[in-house]
Amino acid sequence: MRAQSMAERNSMQGTRYDRTRDGGRAGPLQVALLVPCHNEAATVAAVVAGFRASLPAADCHVFDNRSDDGTGAIARATGAQVHAVALRGKGNVIRRAFADIEADVYVMVDGDATYDAAAAPVLVQRLLDEGLDMVVGARVDQDPAAYRAGHRFGNRLLTRCVGLLFGDSFDDMLSGYRVFSRRYVKSFPAHAAGFEIETELAVHALQLRMPVAELPTAYGARPEGSASKLNTYRDGARILATILRLFKTERPLLFFSLGAGASLLLSVLLAIPLFATYLETGLVPRFPTAILCSALVLLSAVLLACGLVLDTVTRGRIEAKRLAYLAIPATRGQQRAHREAERGALAVQAGEGVR
Secondary structure, rough: OOHHHHHHHHHHHHHHHEEEOOOEEEEEEEEEEEEEEEEOOOOHHHHHHHHHHHOOEEEEEEOOOOOOOOHHHHHHHHHOEEEOOOOOOOOHHHHHHHHHHHEEEEEEOOOOOEOOOHHHHHHHHHHHHHHOEEEEEEEOOOOOOOOOOHHHHHHHHHHHHHHHHHOHHHHHOOOOOOOEEEEHHHHHOOOOOOOHHHHHHHHHHHOOOOOEEEEEEEEEOOOOOOOOOOOOOHHHHHHHHHHHHHHHOOHHHHHHHHHHHHHHHHHHHHHHHHHHHHHHHHOOHHHHHHHHHHHHHHHHHHHHHHHHHHHHHHHHHHHHHHHHHHHHOOHHHHHHHHHHHHHHHHHHHHHHHHH
16 A cells, blocks of 8 residues: 555656765766567557656657557657667667666666556665665556466466576566666676567576565556567567576586486486396497497586586676676665665664673
8 A cells, every 4th residue: 555655646746866976976866768669559658658657757768679550650759769679579679778778777668558657666766775776567467368377377487497597586577567777787788689588687687696676566458459469389488498598508517417417317227237237147248338328428527527617607707797787886775775774784783782
């Protein structure tokens, strides 16, 4: 109820945030709204209007991804800044948006009018108050038609896969409604081209152990005349392939160790009958199987060596990403949260000292 009233109050009056950068000089916080769109003529005007009402001080940027239904012209007529992105795919749009737009806080939302614009001030305030780098708007569907059963099952399955491999911090990893800090945006090396970009966004935060949070937000059905661009099986397979690729590149020791263990186990299973025959007769009648067992043991050793080498490389790459992340100053709200946490810790220590 408190979060809802805050959202309503902010949507009516707007919220003014302050920042401290460049040696302590204060100024208004720059909030950028990023709206990736592909053929969203039926909804883009409503999305821009809704977020202008809830975040009146934000700069609205609509990224038109090769639309052929006039999406860009409609967005421009609402007063939004329109950026044309030639490369097809949401991942390409996010890469361009993160590279070109300068702000302190970034609000990203799909242009399909399914997300609650009134929740945006609450998400931004949570990011600033707690010094977070990403806040995810976890979808709570109001209409059974808004969130199909196949999409819901796939989202849970893929989210649990990522949680198992990289750490469990999200319930809705594939949400298209997020708020980012500048630190996050300018340290994110986008590789994905399509909808699998959400997986990369989650893994980036988990890998660098960034402070993140989720807040439940209302999720509605698409308006009449608007069609989803998501293909359940094709995009689900691409997201799963992205998880496997990230598993290989970000957890190479575990990835190659699993292959080494499987190869060694198969070698042992094939060698057991050979040893039994040798103990009984003193002969090794099946030389091809013996050679295969030897080759599998060698393969196991090679895979383990690859995992050890690549693990060292990955650690160095993660350290470089961490340093790039730390080179970007935090906004005033984040700095204040850190100072309050430090003061609280000192107060606890002082109290223990008095006792």
